[in-house]
Amino acid sequence: MPLTIEKYAQNPIIFPNGKDFRKVVTFNPGAIYDNGKFLLYDRAACTLSPFRTAIGMFESEDGKNFKPVGDQPVFTSEMLGYPEGSVQDARVVKIDEVFYMNYAFQPYGFDCFPTGEGVPFYDTSKYQNWEKCPYPMITRSGIATSLDGVNWEHLCFTSPEDIDDRDHALFPEKIDGKFCLLRRPMDFVGEEYGTDRPGMWITFSEDLFDWSQPKLLATAQEPWEGEKIGAACNPIKTSRGWLVLYHGVDSEIVYRVGALMLDSNDPTKVVARSKDPIMEPTEYYEKCGLVIPNVVFPTSIVEKDGVGYIYYGCCDTSIGLATVAIDDLVNSLFND
Template structure:
């Protein structure tokens, strides 16, 4: 099972406004009223490496143009001037847009190393020490909007004291409750049932109070997902289960894409999983990036005439698009089970 890269890749690149001139990546995308709205993560520099969420739109899901001259969501809106908001995953439920985001509250620098992971350097900025926050810790939350443009912070979905990101909200309630995939980095060890960070799930009646997370999936294939896995794009409801694309990271910090199915009524239960990655870095824009090489990182899914459009970040530098017929992917997961 392999995905097809779009011939125009990368479909979105940095440039233009000062706040997005260094990098654009890891977008959320939602289709509404005949248009596709992309919520890109954008950086204007590496020193400091501050990111915000910008908005683009498209009629065909491929050719995007900016909607606004300024970001639509920033850390300033959360009371953290100089901080970063990252990796928007957006769904529309009952007419309201909900944006899952990750927050790093203070500034830091980002340095290429040429050896895989970049060097994140917060020591130039005293805010971390002054506020007693562990450097580079990331908290997640949800912002809401009625028009998809003006977002208001709604709630935090994770505690401030742990590093918990890769939050993805299911696009509809399950059993009358909101459901959210998470990746708490500190939840490892015998107590948690996993030796590496994995995918967890929490539920809420109102988006403000969340249940303690339950473990959903852990790394199973050390050769490509041995150090951690996390939810990638927003779950997609199918007649066979909730389709979840996830990212796996190996010992050399190479990011690949896996796929699994969760039970429709009990999404804490994995019912199918493909053993091998369905996508890995191959092209130049996926292997050579501004700070981080060898990364394909999908953060959005949209169904278009039977094709699953998968939007992904390329090496923390640009945005690509890959497609796959939905039922080819489901057949690969379930062995060609009859369609309901």
């Protein structure tokens, strides 16, 4: 029986509203179900020049109809001491009554324009502070914490400042007493790293500050995965292991989604993996957008009553929802 992932008929569920900090785009949301509500954290911008994103917040009773929490972002680059920068792509878990938000961080401003070719044009020429970095557009990753899901504080960085390292995602519980983190360092390529292309790596920590030597977890294998893959969502625990959604980009710059399963007790081991994509752009809002076309980019999957709510960015412009029976998705990986 083929896997069925149903895209919500009223997608996009969140889109630019024409007035506040998400005037131009709202996409790549982190989400979590807590205390009877779905909490969603979007990446939003009010202009393309400069293209500077912050993280906002929505809440919902049913996971489909969301309302904003306040009229200001809940996490910004100013909170890190970088007023020109951007924070983006929140991924949120709750461990021992503390909310943890993985986020990506670009320290300085830039302009972003659509090209119609699948890759946006990024211009840093007006922003001289990029000269301080090893190369323009470098992206670092960090963790912010909150006790209520609304008020956030930066805790630590989870990657060094001299490499591009994003798609960080914490596991929602400790494993053998340690935090576990997925990451995608673009610079970990070559004979010394055991891979000729950027892939997904895994690392552990007792305190979130000192991390073990990263171990290569997975790299692109199929043509649709292209030359790099990265974690899409925080893993969720199932009866057969840790379910991880990931993204791949093919040679035509089409973003698709795959899934893999990690061993319950040893998540450094991949025990099952999809051969074909489980999601790809099919709808108008996934094929046409303000910045980049042909993109489905999940950054969260929330399980409730056996159903996975997949929240994803559409063309760096709006937010879509897809649902799937978790058991069906898991079983499909072992039957693929």
